[in-house]
Amino acid sequence: MRVPTGTRPGRGSLRLPLQALIALTCFLIVAGALRSRLPWPESSGFRAKLEYFVEHKDEFDVLFFGSSRVLCGVAPREFDEELAEHGLEVRSFNLALGGMEAFETDYLLRRVLDLEPAALRWVVIEYTSWDPVGGWTAIESTNLRRIAWHTSSGTRDAVEAILVARVPFTTKLTELGRQARFLGLWVSNVGQAFPALDHARGVSRLPPRTNPLFGDDIPGLQGWHPMFNESYGRRAWSKRVKNLLNAGVRSQGEKVDLRDFPTGVLERQVERVRSRGMGLLYLGLSFDESLRAQALLERGTLPELFAYTSPLEHPELYRYEQRADVNHMNPDGARALSRVMAKDFARLLEEKGW
């Protein structure tokens, strides 16, 4: 294309900003309309799981959200059976996904609540780091899952967390720039055309290992999938458990500083669930986050917390035979954890009179 070299008669200098504003408005309207028709991100089985849930959304009373710790550690059928033994009829679903951190979990929670699942009474969320600077959110890689949670509210939450984070000013600026970029990618639907075409054509780009995500019997497994089955040395595991015990002893009475925690973000999440009349429970499965989670519970920010991070308190969950690796349960471990959790859950319901 050649640009005409001739000049045009003078126009008011306000006309250009006005035209730019009109163009921007049209861009946002059309981009928003397109976005509402986009499929869920496919990576890590996100879409497969969500589409299954959307189809069956009114069947579940309890939903589990979280990372691969929950994905591998919670077996809904075991959880439901244990509760049934306590006289409670529930049907739960494991909505956790590998690599899902707090901001993405919050996004998923919003989307799920917007679907207004008719039977949903309890939401169980793994407590993971809300640190947008040092956590998974700070990883450079750009993918559609990461972009998906950078909605205006998701980005606002991340910005809030960055502003209170105890990091150098330049790091804050870099991170704020990163969030702005992701917001821009979300607003403009960058990279969405080909996945949408694939979705329309029924083509999957997932590696065969994770496709299908749930194995052969989706309703039976209810979202639970044994991700790992790799070996981890027994001696190494014993050492790890010993270290956890020592660390637990050392941390007793330790004061946790919550000034760099984005309290408002968490409070909004709690309010979002409560305002719909649902119960909310947090799960502590990571030792690294256990102190902070405990402090937030004591301060009243977290309504309820089931922490399974201490080998001293839950030795039955720290047996070598139950682990797939350091962070994940194998199917035996998942059954054990789910049973323990269900017992605690039944006790909580009784205590609260729910």
Place this chain on the structure above:
Amino acid sequence: MIFTELRFFLFFALVFGVHWALRGNGLRKSWLLLCSYVFYGVWRWEFLGLILLSTVIDYFVGRMIVRERPPGGKRAWLVLSLVGNLGVLGLFKYFDFFIASGVELLGAVGIETTADRLELVLPVGISFYTFQTLSYTIDIYRGNLQPIRSFRDFALFVAFFPQLVAGPIVRATQFLPQLSTKRIFASINFKSHATLFLFGYVKKACIADNFASVVDRVFSEPESFGPAGLWLGVLLYSVQIYCDFSGYSDMAIAVAGMLGYALPLNFDFPYLASNITEFWRRWHISLSTWFRDYLYIPLGGNKLGPILTYRNLLVVFLLCGLWHGASWRFVVWGLIHGFFLVLERALGWRARGVLGTLYTVFVATVAWVFFRAPDFAVAMTYVRGLFGIGSGTEVLDPVIWGVLVGFILVHIAMSSRVIERNLERVRPLAYSVMYGVAWALVAPWVSIDYQPFIYFQF
């Protein structure tokens, strides 16, 4: 920072707003110079020193050349400019190549030796701004240009951010006169520039970047593919490199234009040329005319008889190949083009029409194999495979052929200038609406992984 990144949009909005808000021409130029250094410094601020070095050398050389009376003195200053600029370029771009080639050559004659490589990072855009500043001193030496008084203006000529890192290579005679007069906001055709930027963006981010993954796959294992797959792979690369580079040029021209500065046309539908000679009048025009004016003509051009003309053509295209990269692959690529230029001249043959276009595309496409392949061995495997001398059988998704045909049809339609002819008729309000909608429809096709422009490496 590259033109397709979100941060560039924010950067440019700031540059644009402040530029036109400032009243004085001097202030505007100072602002643009500052922004140009920031634009470059975001990549690697350390290499700003090289731009400044080149700027200082050529600014003073330009002034000294006109002061000198005897031709020998003028020539000495010119030599200083050539040595300074080409020395820096040679050190960063060619030192390792010549060392490695020298070691190989000595090894071939039985003298085993080793030499340490510098492995320096190639400063982005060094080939572009080096040629640009050289044009300044050579034009002054030839008496075609008076040296500029203002150091700031000269620095802006060297570092003007829209064309700093990947051209077009702007001659001092084209750019410096624009700096002496104040840019008038009302005289700018924003509609054309905005459209040109969008077209450039689509070429780069939607076409070139999306073709890249298919091209990378084919070139990473050409032995697996049958002739159809290999032809499709290299045809896609032909489109990729054209869209990548001409897309950058379009955006550069548009960005400069919105700031009130005109940059020269760099591409003019080269694949629709009827022969290779014409191809080089349409492909990377600012480079081919630079070589014509500062190398081919000084070598004697076509005035010294056919043999020396052929020599001149081959020398120019050998150096043109080397300009693109320090590798024998680029030399071969340049020589293929040089060979066909010589052939066309020797036979007096000028293909015409569709047949000529097919011939041009065929030659240019096969030559691209040497440009794109990671090494010479892969290039040869690829070329053999193209002509059926290979064992691979893999094919690409037939849909890609459809995409390629679609691109060709759009390309031919665009060459009729249908958009330029109709653009002025569109009312401002309708244009704003269409422009916003167009961006919303384009953005989803952009790859989320930003790919740097291919010509940045040159």
